[in-house]
Amino acid sequence: MRKYWYRRILIMLTVFTVAAGGSYYLIEERKVSMKQEVVAETSGDTMVIPGGMPVGIYLETDGVVVLGTESITGMDGMKYCPAEHLVKSGDYIVGFNGEKIRTKAQLIDAVKRIEQEEVVLTVKREEEELNIKFKPVRCSVSDYKLGIWVRDNTQGLGTVTFLNAESRFGALGHGIHDVDTNQLLDISEGTLYITSIKDVQKGENGTPGGMEGIIVYNNYNVLGTITKNTDAGIFGTVDRIDALFSDQTPVKAAAKEEIEEGPATLRCAVEGEIKEYDILITEVDLYTEEVNKGIVLEVTDEELLEAAGGIVQGMSGSPILQNGKLVGAVTHVFVNNPTKGYGIFVETMLEESEN
Numbered sequence: 001m002r003k004y005w006y007r008r009i010l011i012m013l014t015v016f017t018v019a020a021g022g023s024y025y026l027i028e029e030r031k032v033s034m035k036q037e038v039v040a041e042t043s044g045d046t047m048v049i050p051g052g053m054p055v056g057i058y059l060e061t062d063g064v065v066v067l068g069t070e071s072i073t074g075m076d077g078m079k080y081c082p083a084e085h086l087v088k089s090g091d092y093i094v095g096f097n098g099e100k101i102r103t104k105a106q107l108i109d110a111v112k113r114i115e116q117e118e119v120v121l122t123v124k125r126e127e128e129e130l131n132i133k134f135k136p137v138r139c140s141v142s143d144y145k146l147g148i149w150v151r152d153n154t155q156g157l158g159t160v161t162f163l164n165a166e167s168r169f170g171a172l173g174h175g176i177h178d179v180d181t182n183q184l185l186d187i188s189e190g191t192l193y194i195t196s197i198k199d200v201q202k203g204e205n206g207t208p209g210g211m212e213g214i215i216v217y218n219n220y221n222v223l224g225t226i227t228k229n230t231d232a233g234i235f236g237t238v239d240r241i242d243a244l245f246s247d248q249t250p251v252k253a254a255a256k257e258e259i260e261e262g263p264a265t266l267r268c269a270v271e272g273e274i275k276e277y278d279i280l281i282t283e284v285d286l287y288t289e290e291v292n293k294g295i296v297l298e299v300t301d302e303e304l305l306e307a308a309g310g311i312v313q314g315m316s317g318s319p320i321l322q323n324g325k326l327v328g329a330v331t332h333v334f335v336n337n338p339t340k341g342y343g344i345f346v347e348t349m350l351e352e353s354e355n
Contacts, residue, residue: 046350047250050319050326051160052267052274055171055244056193056215058155059229062186063092063124064107065178067149072137080137083148087123087132090183093150094129095122102188104152111136114144121146124186151178154185157195157213159268159317161329161349162253163238163245169224170353172233172317173329173344174292190226192236193217194243197272202309203338211270211314231291232344232352233317233329247274254325256294256345259284264322266299266330268315270308277301281322282340292331295320295343310338319346 068089071081087093093101096110097120114136121132136144158172169192175184195213203209215221224238238244261284265276283296297320299310308315311333318330320343329349332342 046164046253048162048164048253048326048346048350049245049248049250050267050321051162051169051171051245051317052269052319053160053244054157054195054197054211054213054269054314055160055223056155056195056213056217056221057158057171057176057190057226057234058153058193058217059176059185059187059190059226059234060103060153061092061151062102062188063094064101064104064150064152065181065183065185066091066093066123067151067178067180070147070149072139072145072147074137074139075141081147082134082137083146086134087121087148088125090125090178090181092124092186093121093148094124096120102152104150107150111144111146119146151180154178155215155217157211157215157314158234159315159330160244161233161317161319162326162346163241164350164353167238167241168235168353169238170233170235170317170329170346170349173331173349174233174316175231176229176234184231185229187226187229190229190234190236191217192223192226192238194221194223197269200270200308200312202307203312203333204309205336205338208333208335208338209309209312211308211312213314228352230352232348233292235349235353251321252325253346253350254322254327256284256286256327256347258325259295259322259327259345262322264297264320264327266297266301266304266318266320268318268330270304270312270315275303276321277304279320281320291348292344293342294345294348295328297330297341297343299339299341305339308338311341312338 069083071079123130160171195215199212201209226236228235266279267276278301280298288294320328328343328346334340
C-alpha cells in the first residue's frame, strides 16, 4: 500500500514538473517572440528630439593650420622667405623638432627656444605626415622667425538640429571651413556653449543677413563636447540636456524617400525664442552630388520674412519638419534671394553621427 501511494506521488510530481517546465518554456518563447515583433516594428523608426536652438561653437584644430608664407627681413637686412614652396596653405603643423604641437602658443614657444640653424617641422598634408627641414631666419641675436602665417582655433554661432537617444547631437548641416583656406577644419576637439541672440541683420538680395549672439566662453556656459567636423555637420555629446532642450518631445526622423515637395516648417530662434515658421519644399534631389544640398526650400512665413528677410547666417542647422517628422536641416542661403536656400537630409546627418 505504501509503495502504491509513493508511486502515485512520484508520478504527480513528475507531471507537475513537466507541466511547469513546459509552461515556463512557452512563456519564455512568447517573450522572445514579442521582443522580435517589437524590434521588427521599430527598427526603421529613429526617434530624435528636434533642435532649433542657437549655440556657441569653439573648435581647436588638430595641430596648427598653415594659412600661407611671408618674407622676413633678417639681421643682415636681406629679405628671406624660408618656408616658401615647403609648406602650403591647408597644411597642419603637428610637430617641431620632435616636439608635438597642438596650439599656436606651443609653436610660438618652440620657436623662441631655437638653438640650431636648421629646424624640422612635422606637417600633416591630407592623410600624410611629412618632416620638412629648413633654416629659420635670425631677426636678432635671440629671435628667429619661420615666415609662416598660422591659426589654431575658430569660433562662431550655429543651430542645433537634433539630439538622439545616446545624447549625441547634430548641428549646422555643413562643415566648418577655414575662412582663409576654405578647407574643412581638421579638429582635435571642440566645445558647445550657451548663447543668446542679440541682433539679426536682415538678408537682402546680394547681401546675406546674419544672427549675432552673445557667447561667454567659460566653464559655466559649457553644454557639451564637439567630436566631429564633417561636410554633413558637426557632431558630439550634450552633457546638459535640460539647459539646451526645454522641449524634449521626440519625433521620428524621416527617410529621404519620405520627403515631399510641398508645405513644411522650419524651426529656429531668430526672434529670440524657438518657433516654427512656414516654408515650402520646392525640390528634393535624392541623388545630389553635394551632401548638404539635397533639399531646396523657400520661406513663405510672413513673420520670418519680416524678422530676418528669410534665411540668414547662423540659421544653419535649423530643423525642417514635414508631416510630423524631422526631414532635414537648413544649410545654405541663396545669396541673390535670401528667401530661398538649401537643406540636408536628416538621414545623412544621422548616418554621419553614428560613424
